[in-house]
Each structure stands twice: as C-alpha cells, then as structure tokens.
Amino acid sequence: MKIPLAILCLSTASGPLYGQDLRLQANDAIEKGVDFLLDRQLLDGSWGGWVDQWYPTGITPLVVYTLLKCGVPSEHPAIMRAFTWMEPRPPQRVYSAGFTLLALEASQDRSKTPWMEELAGDLLSWMPDSGVFDYGSGHSHEDLSNTLLAGLALDACEKAGIRIPTKYWRKLYTGTMSCLTPVEEVKNEAGESLRRRGFTYRPGAGPSGSMTAAGITLLELCARNLGDGLAARHRKTMEKVQIECLQWLGDFFVTSGNPPNRSWGAFNLWGYERVGALRGIEKIGAHDWYKEGATALLKRQTSLGSWDRTPSKETIDLAQEQHGELGTSMALLFLRRATASAVSGAVGQPHWESSPQQGELILRASGDTPMTFWVSKPPIQPEIVRYFWRKVGDVEWRLLKEEKNPAQGFAFQHRFGTSGEFQIRAEAESPESLFNSGIIQVKIEMVLEHELLEYAQDGEKNLLKRFLPEVRTSSEKSAHPGKLAADTYLKTAWMCEVDDPNPSITLTLPAAIKANKVMFAHPNTMPFRKGLARPRHLLILLNSKLEFSLEMPKEENRKGILKLPKTTSIKTLEVRILSAWTGEVGQSPLGFSEIEVQKAGR
Template sequence: MSLLPILLATTSALPWVLPRQAAAAPAPDGPEAVEGAVTRGLAFLIAAQELDGSWRFENEAYPGGQTALALYTLIESGVRRAHPTVLRAATFLETAEPGRTYSTACLILALEALDAAGNAQRIADLAEQLLAWQRGGFGYPEGLIDLSNTQYAALALRAAARAGFRVPNKAWSRIGESALALETADGGFAYRAGQRASGAMTAAGVAILLITRDALAAHRALPRRQREALAESIQGGIQWLDRHFAVELSPKLEREGGRDHPFVHYYLHGLERVGTLAKLERIGSHDWYAEGVTWLLAAQQEDGRWTNTQGAPEPTTCFALLFLERATAARSGRRGRGRRQYGSDSPANAVSLLAVGDSPLTLWISSFGADARSRYEWEGERGAGLRVARVEYLDGDDVVAEVPGDASTPCGSSRFATQVRFDEPGMRAMWARVHIVPPGGDAADAVVLESPTLAVPVTEALADWMLEYARDPTRNLLSRTTVDAHASSQLDDTWAPRWAVDGLQTRGWLCANEDEEPTLVLELAKSQRGNVLLFSMARGTPLEERLFAQPEVVDVIVNGLPPVRVSVDQDEQRKTRVELGRAVSVRRIELRIVARTPGRSYAGATGFMEVELQDRR
C-alpha cells in the first residue's frame, strides 16, 4: 500500500499544527504556503522510499547517493532523527560503499547532519577517500575535472571539518585554484574548461570560493593577495548571477531551455548556497529567495513532487526542499517539524476528543458538550463535571487504550489522557467512548457517550520489518558467490534475470507479458548453507501501485527437490518468506509463478525484485 495518500492527508490547512481561528488568508507564497509545500514535498519523498530503506534514482550508477541526498534533505527539513524513514535510510547506508564523488559527498553530508560525533570516524574515512581522488578539483572521480563534482567535494569536506576532520590547507587551496581555472572572461563559471558559463556552474563556482576562503581564513592560511583574488572572483560571479538572473531556468548566455530546464532545481539550491554563504538577501536587485519560492510553489505537482524535463523526481524534490529550507545555513537552532493535532473542542459534541502526534499518539477528552452536562451532572455539582467510570479509546472497532475514572466524584478538569503506539503506518479512525454514571445512579446504570471520529494518518510507526529489510542485504548469502540467473523470458534488458540477485530493491526481473509459465532459475557457483528464502515481487516505484502483474502462487524448488507451493504476500511493500526447515546447502533455486493477478499497465509481466537466501539460525 502506498503511503502517499496517507501522508498527503496531513497537509490540509496548516499541515503540522492546528489552523488558527479567524486567520487572514495566507499569502500564496508566504511562510504558511512554504510550510505546506515543504510538508507535501516531504510526504512525496517519504512515500518514495524502497523496501530496504533506499531511494531508486540512479542507485546502480551511484550506490547510496540518492539515499544519502534524501536523508540529508529530510534532516535539514526538520524531520526527526527517530522518524522511521530516517532510521531506515541510515541503516541502509551503514554498509553503503559509494565509490563515486557525488555519492561519497552526499553520504558525508548526511552522516554529519544525522550525528556528527557518532559518525566522526566514518566521515573521516570518507573524507580521506575524497582527498585521494583530488586532482586539484574533482571528477567522477574518473574522467575530466568538473565544477559540479568539485562543488560537492567542497561541501562534503566543509561538513567533514565540522565533524572534526582536519582538511589540509593545501587541499583547500587546490580546490579554490581549480574553481578559478574555470572562471570565464565575463565573470561567470563553466562546468569544464572551454565551455560557456551557466547559472548552475556560476553559483557552484562562487560557493566553492566562499567555502575555500572561509576554511583558509579559519586556519590563518589566507595571504592578502589570495584573499583579494578570491574576493574579486566572488564578486564577479555574483555580478554575473545578477546580470543573468532567473529562477525558472539555469541561465546561460544563450538562455537555452525553459521553465523545466533539467538543472533548474539543482541551480536554485546553488543559488541558495551563494545567498546564504555570502549573507546576501538580494543578488543585485533580486530577492533571490522570494523569487525562487514563488516559482517553486507554482511548479510543485499535486502529489508533492518536483520534476524536471528528465523526470528525476527524487533528486529534484530534494533540491527544491533544500532551497525552501535554506539548508546551507548553520544548523544551530534549526527548528524541527511541529506535532500534528487533530480534533476540535465543540459544545455541540457530547464528547470532544483531541489527539496530537503520530506514533506515539496522545489522546485526551477536551470537554463534554452542553447537553451532556445539563443532563448528567449531579444535583449540587453543576459546573464540577460528570462522574466518569472509565474512558475507552478506539481505533475503528478495536479498543486500544482504557483510562479508569472515579464515579464517586465529579471529574472536574480531568482529561483522561493516554498515549497509543502503533505497529504499522496507516490511516486510523480514532474515537472515544466515555462511560458515565447518571445522577442518582451507580456503575450498573452507566451511560455511554461517544465522540466524533478523528481521521488520523499515522506515518511514524516503526514496524518490525522496516529495519529488518534495511539490514537484509548484509545477510544475503547469494552475495557471497557468483549466481547464474536465467529465466523463461524477460520483459526487456532493464528487467533481466541477473537484476533479481544484485542486492538492490531498485531493479529486478520481469517476464515477458505473454509468458505463460514464468520461471526464474538461480544456479550458484558455490553452494551456500541457509534456511530461509525471501523474495519480493517486481514492482514500479512505491508510488506506482500494481503497475505489473503480481505473483499470487509460486512453486519453490530447491536443489531439484519436489516443489513447495507458496502463497505470495500481496502487499508490494512486503517480502514473502519461505522457511526451508533445517539449514540446507543450496546450489540451485527455481521459482515458478503458477498464478498471478493482472497489473494495471502490464497484464502478464510479473517477476521478482530480489531473491535472497539467509541463515537465520
């Protein structure tokens, strides 16, 4: 089940707090509108998380890169570090081996934002890796040096320095010199030597020089001549951004592209860096933040995402959120996101129920209605409250908490508060049932008063499977040997059999649409001893439910033994677990799909995202 409708349910009115009474209509691009846009963007990002805690975009080419960028964005946007989405992402990244400049840099940013002290050693190791790739500036790390990779390396080294890593002054000087070498004659900056300046790269160049200047100055390693040269180029870059200012595209001299230019959101985050690091409210005559906000709010899609001409909603949404949150600013004093409150106090209700939070959810009785007080307050106790025997709090038909009262005396200002934790995220129907003793009666005569039902979206419940799935790649025995994967058919090259054993939940195997007997066979070069087989069904993104046909029944054949028929969990966000009994030395696994439910876009194409073998003794 997709979390997005539930998450978006939290964005009505003021998304994280109660709406103000009789408030003036919010400005279309004022603080309340920005808060709403951020909340919707976060809802999209949270809902797009994969089973293993990762995010899908370019996860194969840049392992852990998008996941690190998303984690950094969540934290910088005020999401609690104990939020399940944060915990799942952090767990997935514990064993990530980024291997490329962008991914390594984003991982440093995420780890420093998450817990600089606790992650100090890993940050230092990653920073050392970055420095080993340095060639003045930075490439991918292979290939030519470019200003974009250099910018992310500089940002990461700045974060590493905050976490206690000592970046050599020589490294900072070389970064600055590399950026200056890409300055163009008109004061802008280019991606690589010989190219024209662009808005995205000019913002990157200015940000690099500002970071370099501040780092060298902090260590008294900035001679006057170098300081003056940096200042001149910084000023020249800011003037270039003023002359070619735009927020709907990343400007080039020929102003190619349009409002959906593929790098506009990346550019806007770069513009935010310049404004923040240079302490500029305006770039020339332009209020860069206000103009960026206006465009971003208009460009946001209904489900909370931002996209560019290449799609790429995950990184694009991250860049938009980082701009709106001014993420480059010092983190001290950064606010967290408020706790959501549900319900209202009304004299027309027999019982008014209020709730605040998520999981845990705090519930209490805020008041009893005028009619209930008139009918059930005892003689001589007018205004002192009803005599309450007990209060039951329910989720649908299930009593989830009970608070005892004292029917021998009026309740006064008692609120009968309780807290409830949930095992799974989902929409909850919360209401209260209050047992009161009427005038002159006793417990046997109790009358039941009921509150209206509150629709409460729960998104922060940490289910047992969440961290288990994030840790599963480290337990997968198939990763310890070469696996020859072949199948009865494949939908296309992007859904080849080998992707079902690559350790990632972001790609897998799908059979051809017309395949009548879909079968996946895995032959291990070296046998592995395990007792649990796990598989997850092939699917679109977490926001594209039932895109492909869903396997319903699978015959599992291990080492050629008689098949074991298994019913597949029909929740796309769950794995199916097959117990093999005692540990078995596995050389061959065959999965035959014998029944399936047609998909929305592909009636017959079905398969598996990942097959895993574990020893869970």
C-alpha cells in the same frame, strides 16, 4: 509529514519576512515534498535512483540530507534505515562521498564521526594536484561540479570538528580560480560600465549559472576555513571576483533552466540558495532570489508533491523515479533555505481532532511514539471513555483503551507496534447516555521496526550478488524482464504479462550455493504504491525436486521468507505464483522486485 511553521522559517536572521501567503504555501510545499520522498523509500531503506557499481548508494545520500535539512529528525525510522543501508556500501565517487558527508553532518550524530573521518580521508586522497576534482580516483575529467561537492563535504567535516589541513583548502582555492572566465566589460541601462565574469564546468569552457554559483560557493568556503591563513591580497582578489560573478548571475538570472543554455535547472536553483546564504544577500542583481525562485517552484510542484518527471502509481519507470527524487530534493533544499539552516531535525508534534459534525464527542490526538489521546466537550460528564482502533483498510474495530480517570479529558498514551495509518474513534459512557466521536485518521512514522531494519542489511547478505543466474520466466512485461528479480535492486522488478495464467520464474545458478533461507519481495514496495496486485500463494521448487509452499505477507513492506529445514545446495530455484493479493492470476501483472538467497546463522 507534519512540520510546523516554526521549523520551516523562510527568512534568515537579517533577511526580510516574506508575505504570509508565500510563507504558508512554501511550508505546505515542503511538507508535501517530504511526504513524496518518504513514500518512495524502498524496503531496504534506500531510494533506488542512480545506483550502479560506481555509485552503490545512488541518490540515497542526497535524499537523506534533504530530509534532515527539512526537519525530519535523525531518529526517524526512514533516516535510520537509510544510514544502515548506506554504511556497508562505501562511495566510489566524489558525488556519493560528498552527499554522504553532508547527510552525516546534518544528522548531528557524533557517533558517526569515525565514518565521516574515513570518508574525509577518501576525498582528500582523491584530490588532484590541480585542486579540481574528477569523479574520483582519477576517473574521467576534472570539473567544478565534482569540486563543489567535495568542498561542501570538507566544510561539513570542519563543522563536525574534523580538521582539514590548510594545504587542501589552498589547493581547492587555486583549483576553483582556474575555472574562472576572463572579465567581460558591459554597460547597464544607464550606460555605466560594469565588469562581469563567471565560472565554468571545466577550465577554458564557457560560464553557466550553476557553475558560477558553485565557484562563488567554493570561494566562500575557502575563505571561511582558511581564515587568517588566506593572504590579504588573495582575500581582496576573491571579493572582487565574487562581485563580478554576482553581476553575471544577476544578468542571467532565471528560475527555470540553467543559463545560458545548460541542463540541470534544479541544480542551478540550489546554487542561488547557497550563494544567498553564504553571502548573506537577499538579491542577486535586481532579483529577489528567494521570492522569485519559490514562486516559480510552487507553480511547478505536482499534485504528488514532487518536482521533475514523476511516474504514476501504476507504473515503475526507473528513469522517471530517479529524476523525480533528484528534482524534488533540489527544490526542497531551495525552499527550506538549507544552507542557512543551522538546525536539522527539530520537528514539532502532529495533532488531529475529530469533526464536531460527526459526533457529540471531540476526539483529539497528538504526537507519534508515544501518541496521546483525549476527549473534550462531552455533553454530560462521562464515567468511562473507550477508545477503539483499526488499520486503514480494515473493517473490524478493536478496543485500544478503556479509561476511567477523568483527568485531562480521560487522556492516555499509547505506543503502536508498527508505523502506518490508523483510524481511531471514541465513545463516552455515563449512567444516562452514550456519546460517540467522529473518526480521526492518524499517521505513525517513528516506530523503528526491527524487521525493517534487518531488510536494510539483507542486500549485503544476498548470495546471488556473487553470481549471475540465468533467468527464465513464463512471461514478462517489456519493461520488467525476469533478470530484474535477481539484480539485487529493489527499485526494479520482474512482472509477468497481465493474462499469464501460470506465472513462474526460474533461476539457474552457474554453480550450486549452500543456503537455508530464500526471501521474496513484492514488486511494489514503496508506501505510495499500496493496493496493487501482488503474489500471495507460492509453490517453490529447489533443484526440481524439493517442494515448498509459502504464503506471502499481505503487507507490501514485508518479505515472504522460506526457512529451509537444513542448509541446502541450490542449483535451480523455480517459483510458481498460484494466487494473488488484490488481484487474480491471469488478470494482473504479478512478480517480484527481488529474490534473495541467504545462509543465515541458526
């Protein structure tokens, strides 16, 4: 996604302006990272990592928060679809509630205030007397990591105008201080005595980089939100503690890993960003935290635009995918200086132009929805300009517009009906000549298709959520068993063996269910996996006797929908794959990411 340099400003108002090369490289890295995340959004609007019964929204709230802080507008279809998917899945744990509140506040959409108020109430009800949060509702141990997310979320509520009673901030301050380690006396290279200490994951444990940054963050948030309600002696103690903790962070500063020997290095880097922003400092100890961190991240970004473990296009590895989405989100929050960023969602207009080496006419385009097209530098003033378009991958060109008004380069605006990538060319005609432009390839992202928005709600309507069907298949790849086609997660998929000549899957329900619609999702619904083999013609048998045929859509981001002539009691559902798009039966791994059954209103 094109995000202009003005939005990706890499310095605070009082901070230094980094070298041009670093700024440009960081902007480019952010753009690639945003595209990586957008290309991995699932058909239902979610990102599928870390989803389970306790984290029903998984990593999606973090990804949405990251995209918003990186300049993706709140009206972007990816954001709207994600919020639609998240809303009916209330968080059960602090991490989910915390990142959801951060995302809601970053959207700057005040119509979401009631949602925020409800989640804030949940968080406050989960707060223990100690002031140190556990995972939620008394689940597992109390720790500073959960407490950090709760504190950031409550601060987001305050920013949105939702007042958090002072007693909770006092309790949070007390809980944070309980995770502080004793003072350690050390000497610097000059032999001077220094005091340092850190924060721990749990009271009584050893300090770490990410938790020391968490402790400093929480103290800053408490001071800001308590205001005059924080006694002078506590404010003095707080400042002294933070200076000692900054000494610890500086002494153990790293750009890889989490000192002294902890995991979650990406979380540690995000900690430096928060500390730098909230304290208004550009150095942690002797280290220029942004310059060193950004330089290290730029070296570690993959060719796909991601950080951390990321699978190839051909594989579906849930563990790798979720780590790629997590690592990328944390890296982008650092590079974007998200904590210091006061504005979310302001994105400039993307722009394209054809190469003069490809034609006498220069074709230009700007915007998204609508998109403006015009031409420039024709050798002779034309009387008419025709614009043609086709989807990427198609052969046939279609007329988009025949423009006779020469104003502003025969300019006109057009709204595409769907998001996607399109090729555009133009020809200019005069009585004497015909001039052609080169081809430009534009990307449309801002069309919110009603069908895709409906997909974000399908999961809650799926009747198979209430049952655990028995699943039999003709064959299955080891990492893609049949049960994954009925697990309600689009992130996973059943796939048959490559040489299976007659791929089929049968669901047997413990009790008959009444339904009038059966839906099938392709095995690879993420945009970046376009072009892989997928089912085309299906034979569907209900209860071993009712027979239906269905042709799956060619597009990966469309479901195949079988509308039954009347509401039917379904006990068994058998699906046979007869042919394939971009592949052949018996030579390609085929399957479904999800089979859904609904009883829809007529």
